[in-house]
Amino acid sequence: MESLSHAIESARSRYASANPLSQAADTKAQRYLPGGNTRTVLHYDPFPLTMVAGEGAEVTDLDGHRYVDFVGEYSAALFGHTNEVIKSAICKALDTGIAMGAPTSYERELAGLLCERFPSLEQVRFCNSGTEANLMALSTARVVTGRDKLLVFNEAYHGGVIKFPGGHCALNMPFDFVLADYNDIEGTAELIGQVGDQLAAVIIEPILGAGGNIPADRKFLQMLRQKTREFGILLIFDEIKTARLGSAGVQGMLGIAPDLTTLGKFIGGGLPTGAFGGSAEIMAQFNPRLPGALAHAGTFNNNVCSMAAGCAALSKVYTPQRAAEFFDWSEAFRLSLKEMFAAKAVPMYANGLGSMIAIHFASEPTKRPSDISAGCQSLRPLLHLELLL
Template identity: 50%
Template sequence: MTTTDVEAELRELLALAERRYVAGNPRSERRFREAGAVLPGGNTRTSLYYAPFPVTFVAGEGQFLTDLDGHRYVDLLGEYSAGLYGHSDPRVLAAVRRVLDEGLSYGGPNNYEVELARTITERFSSVELLRFTNSGTEANLFAIGTARAVTGRSKVLVFESGYHGGVLSFRGEAPLNAPYPYLVCDYNDVPGTLAAIQRHRDDLAAVILEPMLGGGGAVPATAEFVRTIREATARHGVVLIVDEVMTSRLAPGGLQERLGVVPDLTTFGKYLGAGFSFGAFGGDRRLMERFDPSVPGSLSHPGTFNNNTVTMAAGLVGLREVFTPEAVGELNARGDRLRDRLNALFAEFGVAVQATGVGSILGLHFQRSPIVSGRDIDPAPDKRALLHIELMLRGFYIARRGYLALPLPVTDADLASFVDAVGDVVATHRRVLR
């Protein structure tokens, strides 16, 4: 088959799969059309859209989701890593119900925030002091603002395909980005990054780094890359911000622990709110104590819901009782085994597909060539769409882009069934995946 023949067959297969999908989801389609009358594009969160339309979910329990048409899915997306605890952990639910009875918004300090802050500082050794926010995006904005305010410098070094929130995205055009003066380097490019730090050292406030590209394709940083950046930033007085909004789940002390690096600031979000809006930034005392309002000239950090009682209480129980260091190890070992099984399956069928990532976060890509940066990834939109639709038709929910973030309730049996489903899709469409 020629390349043109393969592309034509791929488009035909995708069209057939989409027709089956549409036929099986009439209620979700109707709800999507209704949503378009009040929400642009029928949604209020761009990442949740996919063609021909996303299903509407009506319930979640454990590792399962149910949609408006009554289909049940094994949830392997885990709310893009925010849904680590699944949909109904009894310990989290008990904490939330207790708070609902106690009252929601006090407009003052509460008992839970101190305990959650203490638990985070105990878990993540680089964090001496921290502040809560409402999202990872906010956390990264405040971390960058802190670096700029403390250093008196303006520039921020970021990495191509990096994602630090809706207004800090470096995956293609991003006209809504916060208007900082950015320097953009290639991920895992040691010489290029070192040269940029050296060249701009006098006006470089911060380097912000994901220790694994999350939204950029689950591409891990090399230890050499991260440690070299740490040495260079320390040498030139540049603040190193490690964005662990996604990756803090990959080891008891975050991926920074596995890589052996101590940043100046770390940002958090996602699962640490146990399913509720959450963000935090923290790190070295000399930086974070600038937020002490009792000190003249302190930095201001307001936020109505920063310490909302539901998030604080749920997050505390989640981190202390659910996602224990032992649970961290077990979940990430399960993710590593899944990645190995998928790659063995792809090799067995001789298809150009691979699974990347670390631990419980995986990325599926349609190529054999190595992936060390976002620039290496073949977008393959039709292949990604075909796999996504075919897996949903088989009862598995992942992101359209091929991203998975395993929640704690997922069992080995669930993952074995998922591997079987992927194998069925690959066997059925082997001709267009070679």
């Protein structure tokens, strides 16, 4: 461990020397922003790079270094930076008015594009982020079922106030959460059997993103589908990140239809948006033409720029065919990493599926977050810094 600590300190020193302008920008930002940032995931020691430009698959930092962007803003920058087709759609929207205070044709078109892609979606509603989409889906499930408990999974992330690193988080919404272990078929089935008549929803990412890009076992998802139907529980697929894997997300790949789906990130063409949807019967709760309808408000739910960018992104850039091609290419890339690590005989593994890749310091695929050892976690900052140098 002493040699590892020395290696990390050496990398930090070289990193600081190479990025003086980013370091100065971070110091200035700390005057007005706690810790110098307004988004925790973007912070890393000794300081994060400040980016000033992006073009195609590359970004440029304040010190003039160019990087290949493998993060892609966690799906939101899926189309590359400054995509001309999307840029043109945004400029057109800006020219015609961005805050109309009324329905526009863009939201209808984007809703249609989403429902055509996802067979489980008959109707959708838009909101401002993936976090908001998940909050609305969970709240909808509580209303529809008349129950309060929500089954979630350890290490899952469903937004800034619905996250479970190491269990519960102090900032979480005060819902009645029940925690289970991802990919634990027997344990989760037993837990649902115990509290199923109190559960409003089970929410799951088909690939556990923040927990290490761990794909759900097909049998695990099939069990959840069977058990939720048995107990009258709504099954929610959080496909905010995983929807990019193929034209209909992971649910389309596996042929497992949830009751509700949440979307975000790339569906707004790189601009803020989120969506939740499901069957017409469930979504009728929000039909203002019906008595007792739920009021779903939000000034920017249908903001013109996001809707226009999303329409261009899904109809012209990330078409169903392009989505399938991108999955094939990215899965081939992931497998090439796996083969390279094996050929070099290093204990590293490219976990995940398609473009959802996480490098784990292990020789075998990671099936559960608990499989990731503390020792492996300690190597992450060294790998990260060396990749930036």
